[in-house]
Amino acid sequence: MTFADRQSWKDVREEIRSRILDSTYRPGDKLPRDHDLALELKCARSTVQRAMSSLADAGIIERKRKGGTIIKLDPVTRATINIPITKVEIEARGLKYRHHLITSAVTKAPLSISARFGIADLNSAVRVKALHMAAGRPYVLEDRWISLETVPEFRGVDLSNISANEWLVRNRPYSRCNVQIYAELIMKKEANLMEVPEGSAMLILERTTWIGDEPITHVKATHTVDYRLITNG
């Protein structure tokens, strides 16, 4: 096989990957050092390094200083999910977005919510329940807690004009985010709001965000019955 004078690191990655795919290198095998691969493929070592670190990120190989690079025996499938702002998601599908505020109240957060934030007590928070509608039909039901200790100015926000999510995203960037995904049977009250039969299986996404170690918001989002999260990887 021959190579152009100038190699892109993606070419190098695909070359290494194809050697894994055609079993030139097998799970458990040790790969040549970056330096030698660079000589063979006629490129700079940093180009090989970039290709290798991309494969390591993907969970296909494992690299150790001095130990070298080996093909993982138990590769992990990594998939990235994109969670857009609900309004943007709906409008990107060409549907009309509407936001309906159900309740909004200042209160102390229960232990379960404080625990999610990893703190002992959250004494001052806003709890917002809201419904996001797509083309007049319920799309996402959200149950959200916003820390007034971290975001005191949220007290004055008029949620009839802008959703809590949108306001937060535009005004309070977060530095850390945790997502949990699970399935849950819907109860009668929520079923009525979502206009689905009681006992339907719903996909739930819970997101918690912090700035540094300070809690910003925790939201439980209940999605329409036929909602699918789709990823590429």
Add this chain to the structure above:
Amino acid sequence: MTFADRQSWKDVREEIRSRILDSTYRPGDKLPRDHDLALELKCARSTVQRAMSSLADAGIIERKRKGGTIIKLDPVTRATINIPITKVEIEARGLKYRHHLITSAVTKAPLSISARFGIADLNSAVRVKALHMAAGRPYVLEDRWISLETVPEFRGVDLSNISANEWLVRNRPYSRCNVQIYAELIMKKEANLMEVPEGSAMLILERTTWIGDEPITHVKATHTVDYRLITNG
């Protein structure tokens, strides 16, 4: 603020991120060119470039040649999920893993499966139904199709010793993967296998993999009732 002689690209990324967090740069703003930031932070332009491309990957900024770098108005939350081999996942939790083959048959794939692979017809495939047990209890129920046209040697695999997933992962690396996540009510037959009440809400992960454009396998994995996918990002 002062900086060390030698900056790591992560330091640079955190510096830029902190300027976003403290509103030095606001959503919609244009950031300085890489060259100027490099001068200001006393590092090479490639270091700034690396920091910037990391932020762009995270969905926080948007970069365009000639157009420059701007802070996104609608940042996307990106979370990465790790999907390990079920056996590895169970054993990592300190539980005993067992694999139970339910059925295995050579057949033609239905249109719905062929469509998932993006091909017209898959005439020769193996359909495997199997149960993965953790500490003697059902953990994942899988319904899998393996293309014999792409992986003919799968015909001879003894699935009483090794799960289809494990065999594939160790023998047939894929080059492309698609994941779909949704919630579904469980039917009577599957409920009996999973030892849960009929009509429970189950989290479903569907994975499809290809090598190049050739289909390898499609699997629908039904997880235990209380299963949660947890991500970091």
Add this chain to the structure above:
DNA sequence: AAGTGGTCTAGACCACCTC
């Protein structure tokens, strides 16, 4: 046409880990 990001090269030094 010109300005911006994207990436390669060559060399250097460092950090971590086996050996």
Add this chain to the structure above:
DNA sequence: AGGTGGTCTAGACCACTTG
């Protein structure tokens, strides 16, 4: 102690996009 990957620098050229 030495070998390996990790990453920075400085410079160059390229590719894309806008003015």
